Amino acid sequence: MNPTSPRPFAADRLPAGVSPPAATDPDHIGPYRVVGRIGAGGMGAVYAGIDPSGACAAVKVVHPHYAADPDFRARFAREVSLVSRVRATCTAGFLGADTDAESPWMAAEYVPGGTLRAHVKKNGPLTGGMAISLAAGLAEALTAIHAAGIVHRDLKPGNVILAPDGPRVLDFGIARATDATALTRTGGLFGTPGWMAPEQYARVEATDRSDVFAWGCLVAFAATGRDPFAGGPVEAVIHRTRTEEPDLTGVPDEILYTVRRALAKDPAVRPTAAEALAEVTGAWSATRVGAPLETDPTRVVPAMLATEWRGMTSAAPRRIRRSPRVPLLAAGAVATAAAVIGTWFVVGPDAGVEDPGTAPEATASPEATDPGGPAVDGDPRDAAAVIGEAVASAEDASSFIVHHLRRSAETASDSSDLTLWYTEEPEPLMKEVVYAGPAVFTVLQIGEGPDDVLARIDSNLAGLVEGDYYRPDPEEDVRDPRADWAASLEPLRELLGDADAVTYQGRTPTPYEDYPQEFLDTYDLAGRTGHHYTGTVPVTLNAGVFDGTFDLWVDETGYPQHFQSYTRFGEWEEDAEYERIAFIDFDGPVEVPVPDESEIAASREEGSP
Missing domain, CATH: 2.50.20 (outer membrane lipoprotein receptor (LolB), chain A)
Incomplete structure (x- = not known):
């Protein structure tokens, strides 16, 4: 977070969606004073924290029963080490961690704004330069994540925040340490059906090209307002992902070719994140009359966002x-x-x-x-x-x-x-x-x-x-x-x-x-x-x-x-x-299990106890 930018929250003012801490929540996590709860899940909880200098952070804390597992701690420490190396405009900045603490934790920049899913639902799809700059920002984030040796593996609309100054990719890296986020009931797949690459359903380990497939899904969703493959039972989503082509009507022409390649069923046909970034920024730069030729696509992204990213605001923090x-x-x-x-x-x-x-x-x-x-x-x-x-x-x-x-x-x-x-x-x-x-x-x-x-x-x-x-x-x-x-x-x-x-x-x-x-x-x-x-x-x-x-x-x-x-x-x-x-x-975590197709009876008579 830019030191001169407004603080996203204070001890008595929390953003919408951040609740005051519960009676059983910790008062402090490392140097951070806990002032709110951002969310919770199967692996742990995320708190709003303020350090002695007044800096704000989203602090992730591991549940005690995972903290007691030495293997989990080792994986967590490895992933924190990798995440600390990621530097990108469109990721949440790493602030610190303690993997040896009684309850291991990691702090990252708190990003104000709503999720991509919530924005599209409320306001409709992104268009024109907004959709193109979103594609570039997400590709820039993935390029940095992959360069650090991390595969996200669960990129989806809920993990993308539309901040006032650009999109941000959240929850990268740590997913690999937990080995349990967003499990489906169809055999322990890792990820979220509808946003996973076809090879992941065949039990093939996710790679950077799997993340690029998810990037294509996100860009298509943002530009069309439609989930590319989602809808109906999990098995139907998997079938469409593996065998059908999504409707890309609405994706800007400048990036349509790149998005289509990213959604190829064969991982070898997909571009790398760096290649997708170069293609998207190149297409945008070509429309800028008199713009200097920039050889580093990552340096084009800030200029794109400054020019194209408009209308994204975060609600003022609410007094608590x-x-x-x-x-x-x-x-x-x-x-x-x-x-x-x-x-x-x-x-x-x-x-x-x-x-x-x-x-x-x-x-x-x-x-x-x-x-x-x-x-x-x-x-x-x-x-x-x-x-x-x-x-x-x-x-x-x-x-x-x-x-x-x-x-x-x-x-x-x-x-x-x-x-x-x-x-x-x-x-x-x-x-x-x-x-x-x-x-x-x-x-x-x-x-x-x-x-x-x-x-x-x-x-x-x-x-x-x-x-x-x-x-x-x-x-x-x-x-x-x-x-x-x-x-x-x-x-x-x-x-x-x-x-x-x-x-x-x-x-x-x-x-x-x-x-x-x-x-x-x-x-x-x-x-x-x-x-x-x-x-x-x-x-x-x-x-x-x-x-x-x-x-x-x-x-x-x-x-x-x-x-x-x-x-x-x-x-x-x-x-x-x-x-x-x-x-x-x-606005908290809610799990709604979906049955497998094999668990669905053909009629009411067969389904009654």
Whole structure:
């Protein structure tokens, strides 16, 4: 990072997608003070860290059980040594590492901006000079990576950040040390189906030409908005990759020949990364009237980016008001500590938490506004702005986990208990599980369209007995996960119709005690707090229209955190409707397993337990 450039984050300001550290996260990693969590995966976690000089970094830490493996440590140390040699305009710069630490770590430049996948989804494909400069930047990064003796092996849209000053390739090198990233269920392949070269599916070791194939896929995706080979079951993706040619309509003519060669099925036909870089920069330079002839393509890339790279911005860091860090406690003390901490959150003045007993009305406070952060940070009393942003943030999330529960004595047919998982990597995948008494229904929606749907029915009569996935008949009534996701946000949208009646209650503990046990076991939900809003909302039932009371919590980064409503429509206590939506996580790592073709039954009858 240029020393004169603005800091991407500070201790009290974190970019969108970076969450405050959990109670169990470390305070320091090497010289870095941990101020946020960027993400986590099977191999470890990535934290936002600040060193004593104020420099910012993304710090990757290995999970303890891998750190205890001497062979893993040795591989990790070798890869860190290689990564430290990479110098390129379009990679995240290496900052330091300690491979002998109790928990080995490596620090790299934090790159602000969204992923290539998220940008294309939201804004459409890159065109003209933007697409060409992206192709050059990624080729320049690969040239440097390969020169250091590294094969990336998992180049995909989620590993490319579109920073304000150009694209950046992330996660190079370390993938080789882990030997376990993005494993498929089709025999332990390394990489992400849809972005892997054909030879990798034949168990041939990935080479630099395999990375060039992935480069061609990325450039095609960026320029067309289409995954070159993805969509449907993994086996279908593999078949298309090995036997079919992608539709390259939309790739700029100047680089079409190079991209087509990069996507050759035979690795020997593909150019090296350096050759692809020379061809792309040469094609661009040829269009520059009077431009001096530069013999080193890597020196052309900065000029290309300065000329062509436009419109990429990163959201201003959001102000984070956090409570004091909670030490890791023995399991037996967690419940008691959570209760004490929750109380402190309500009344502790030093934490910036307001006492709900003296809650102000939801009126504007111009002096409190902070245009660089989320609405809830600028003025939490502006309910319309906060709730509107919460809905928009949820709709734009690249991943989420949500549990939606609705119980009604009068409208039992509308009662539901479902969980939704969604991720955009390696392609859009949504999983829905509906709990319906003795049966559990699962729907897997693959891709953006409605054609690739898998369903499964499990028996829950005497312990869960799983059935097989099957492809439902077109006439079969199968739930639409995307419609159910939209329905989960509808109660929040309804609040916008009368936002003036919403009252801000300050920051209070978020209810979580009755969440499904799987979430309590997996996520650090104890002690969560949020900006709390209450009010009434009209609820239409068979017996008429009634005023329901609601509570909504919004977290400090503007995402919805918890919603619940209660409507009484009769004189008895059971004459009521209760709705609760637990927004477990947004923009974090979400795994949605896809079954092999051999695991998919031909019909519902064959797939039932």
